[in-house]
Amino acid sequence: MTRKSTPKVQTILLVTGLSGAGKTTVLKTLEDLGWEAVDNFPIRLAGPLLDIPASGGRSDPSIPLALGFDSRTRGFKADKLIRQIKQLQKNPDLNVMTLFLDCAGTEIERRYSETRRRHPMAQDRPAMDGIAQERMMMEPLRRWAETVIDTSKMSAHDLQNDIRVRFNSEVTPHSIITITSFGFSRGVPHNVDLVFDLRFLRNPHWDNQLRPLTGLDAAVSEYVEADPTYDEAMRKIRDLLSYLLPLYDAQGKAYVNIAFGCTGGRHRSVHVAEQFGKWLREEGFSPTVVHRNLTSRAIDALEGPANGAKTKKTKRGSERK
Incomplete structure (x- = not known):
């Protein structure tokens, strides 16, 4: 029946x-x-x-x-x-x-x-x-x-x-969250509420094997996470977001745009954006993760000197050793 x-x-x-x-x-x-x-x-x-x-x-x-x-x-x-x-x-x-x-x-x-x-x-x-x-x-x-x-x-x-x-009939009325990874060398995204600069982390661009890869690849993720400052920095960013997001909800903020930036927008920022997207989903949010410069061409001139590189002054100015 x-x-x-x-x-x-x-x-x-x-x-x-x-x-x-x-x-x-x-x-x-x-x-x-x-x-x-x-x-x-x-x-x-x-x-x-x-x-x-x-x-x-x-x-x-x-x-x-x-x-x-x-x-x-x-x-x-x-x-x-x-x-x-x-x-x-x-x-x-x-x-x-x-x-x-x-x-x-x-x-x-x-x-x-x-x-x-x-x-x-x-x-x-x-x-x-x-x-x-x-x-x-x-x-x-x-x-x-x-x-x-x-x-x-x-x-x-x-x-x-x-x-x-x-x-409000929603069970979990949260702000609509967008997480964007980007490269500072190509400009900061428009209408961003919170920007986190990840250029303090060591740069996979200067590893010849990692350069063609992106933050979506396991090898790059392992490289970034091995930085001695990584764990503490990520914990403090999580603590800040845990404090701020409920306040935005209480104020009725419809949209919250969070951006993670590195130099080129292909390695460090992509990895961290993915990690925070995963974490926010575990916390009950439904973030959208966007990688603005994931497919941008890697350019040495945009990345700056390699980690640990030294420069010396000449009569014509500064040049790498």
Whole structure:
């Protein structure tokens, strides 16, 4: 007997509240968490919207949907909206919730003053008049909402963190980590958060047997790891990342780019990037490892003098022995 699969339930979060209370911040944060977000959306069109394929090219009920609306939404009437929400909630394939963002009138007035924008309901009168009128219009929705967040004493950052805690469905919500190996002789990568210079390690380039190889080869890895400074340096870098990465997660940093550089970007940096990619996976992260200069041509002039090489001065300048 074949068991019928249980259809997935589409989660819909209706985000509303007072103008200036943080609706845009909430929708952007939900979008970063993988939600589909639509602002200023007429609730009567929610049904047709669900029939439109998601951005992945197909309708996917596993992608939660956030719909933002407030007093500026066309045809806004609180009682009518509540009736439309009730109709949506009767659908067994939908999980419909309402989030209301509240805020003290004096704080909303301050926010509009700082941004030099006019309150949408007070184009030709004091902002407090428009705030009071909108509060009366929105009160039925405030009473109806399952979740009410008062943002009066919250910064945008505080609100973002609150939304992540409430609506992040990920089991291990980490920043997206990219590890890049590169050669300093060819420039530092763009948009790097943390750069580690590995040029203190002995250079496999000056070993004729290792030069054609890369940091992906076992012989090069053994050579680099045999450097007497290697173990202690790697331990200290691990300690630093163990301290910093949870702090980045707590701050909601979406992307963390870590770069390991050596001279040419083919040996030391490649090996170390691979090792840290492996270590981070063991720690529960999912890093992407990129080797920018792995296929670059090895050039002696870029690598500098060989380890232990001495120079002497002549009348024409410096030259190798």
